[in-house]
Amino acid sequence: MKGSGKSSIFFVFLILLGALTGSLLGEMLGDITVLSFLKHVYSIGTSSPVTLNLKVITFTFGFNLNMNMMSIIGVIVAIILYRKY
Numbered sequence: 001m002k003g004s005g006k007s008s009i010f011f012v013f014l015i016l017l018g019a020l021t022g023s024l025l026g027e028m029l030g031d032i033t034v035l036s037f038l039k040h041v042y043s044i045g046t047s048s049p050v051t052l053n054l055k056v057i058t059f060t061f062g063f064n065l066n067m068n069m070m071s072i073i074g075v076i077v078a079i080i081l082y083r084k085y
Contacts, residue, residue: 022074
């Protein structure tokens with residue numbers, strides 16, 4: 001099976017690199033009028049953080065993921081490249 005000797009840390013790194021590269025390409029190509037849909041950002045997560053106050057310590061939880069079309073394509077390409085090589 002291909003990819004069985006590779007570490008999961010490398011996989012996560014490759015996914016993040018694909019998302020970052022795709023996001024940067026989407027921002028650059030989104031300035032072109034015909035490709036403006038690439039610049040639209042899809043937000044996933046909480047709009048405001050959740051706070052848990054225990055009087056002694058306060059925990060704040062929040063997660064927000066902003067992805068555009070090119071970052072999604074970058075993640076897909078990264079997965080394909082990981083599985084192929």
